[in-house]
Amino acid sequence: MRDYDVRLKEATRTLSFTDFPTQVVIETIAACNLRCPACPSHLLERPRGEMSDELFHKLIDEIAAEGPDTEMYPAYMGEPLLSRRIFDHLRYAKALGLTKIYMNTNAMLLTEEASRQLVSSGVDRIIVSIDGFSAETYEPRRRGGVYEKVKAQTEHLLRCRDEAASPLEVWVQMIVDKGNAHEEEAFKAHWLEKGAIVKIRPQLTWGGRVGVNYLADVELERVPCPWLMRQIVITWDGKAAMCDADHEARFDLGDARRQTLKEIWNATFRELREKHLQGDFSHPLCRDCHDWKVGKSEVFRPDGR
Numbered sequence: 001m002r003d004y005d006v007r008l009k010e011a012t013r014t015l016s017f018t019d020f021p022t023q024v025v026i027e028t029i030a031a032c033n034l035r036c037p038a039c040p041s042h043l044l045e046r047p048r049g050e051m052s053d054e055l056f057h058k059l060i061d062e063i064a065a066e067g068p069d070t071e072m073y074p075a076y077m078g079e080p081l082l083s084r085r086i087f088d089h090l091r092y093a094k095a096l097g098l099t100k101i102y103m104n105t106n107a108m109l110l111t112e113e114a115s116r117q118l119v120s121s122g123v124d125r126i127i128v129s130i131d132g133f134s135a136e137t138y139e140p141r142r143r144g145g146v147y148e149k150v151k152a153q154t155e156h157l158l159r160c161r162d163e164a165a166s167p168l169e170v171w172v173q174m175i176v177d178k179g180n181a182h183e184e185e186a187f188k189a190h191w192l193e194k195g196a197i198v199k200i201r202p203q204l205t206w207g208g209r210v211g212v213n214y215l216a217d218v219e220l221e222r223v224p225c226p227w228l229m230r231q232i233v234i235t236w237d238g239k240a241a242m243c244d245a246d247h248e249a250r251f252d253l254g255d256a257r258r259q260t261l262k263e264i265w266n267a268t269f270r271e272l273r274e275k276h277l278q279g280d281f282s283h284p285l286c287r288d289c290h291d292w293k294v295g296k297s298e299v300f301r302p303d304g305r
Helices: 004-012 053-066 086-095 112-120 136-139 147-163 181-193 226-230 261-265 268-277
Strands: 023-026 069-072 101-106 125-129 169-176 198-202 231-236 296-299
Touching: 023 053, 053 086, 053 261, 086 101, 086 112, 112 125, 112 147, 125 147, 136 147, 147 169, 169 181, 181 198, 226 268, 231 261, 261 268
Parallel strands: 023 069, 023 231, 069 101, 101 125, 125 169, 169 198
Antiparallel strands: 198 296
């Protein structure tokens, strides 16, 4: 699992220079019901809020026109189920033909009604973050979360999906660190048996903002950052952010309220991607960042593929 060199090669093998991002992360809401030590959401200094329907529709309209197979994530520095409009957002995106609508959630608000709404919304993938296989490991990592509640509600989502014969993929994610790695095999076995896809990935530092920067001790040859090469983030108020390290959106990379995604992607973003391809990592966010080393996560499927 910790073979960073292999996983980084797998990640960079998928990268290419594109005229439109292959991933668009849309911050539908900048608010969260948990205070996880491994996430900077509760540390945000920029204003919090919820994206307007007008801006969300503008973004989805362009993705549908430019690249309906683009991966769209309706979450960034927030829990999307805090928004009462999230189900309408998902249905709007599906109605316009988006084929890869992927939503992250901590599952604390994944009630029976929310599960029914998600299954019927057309969302293609739900990624539930459960960083342990016991309350003792999970709850310190997902502060404010209740392990047994999250586990039961995720299992109900899986049953709801199966009863509806829905193609929805339910992924259960474990972010592994030294304190929970001993539960990794039991975690995988349980959720695979329940019919979930299991995702295992190392912990990010969000540009050095949170956690122990163990990645600094991992020695790898520098490569173009996978996030920069494929992803654009739009905050709830329209600012363009370049990656996880830019969660405060402090750099003037564009404004989606008055520009298109394609215009933003092919302006400063393009210049940064070209610099990375030339081996220039001097941008303030890139210079001391180690998160690019994480590479590709491990994914396990119930059918063994």
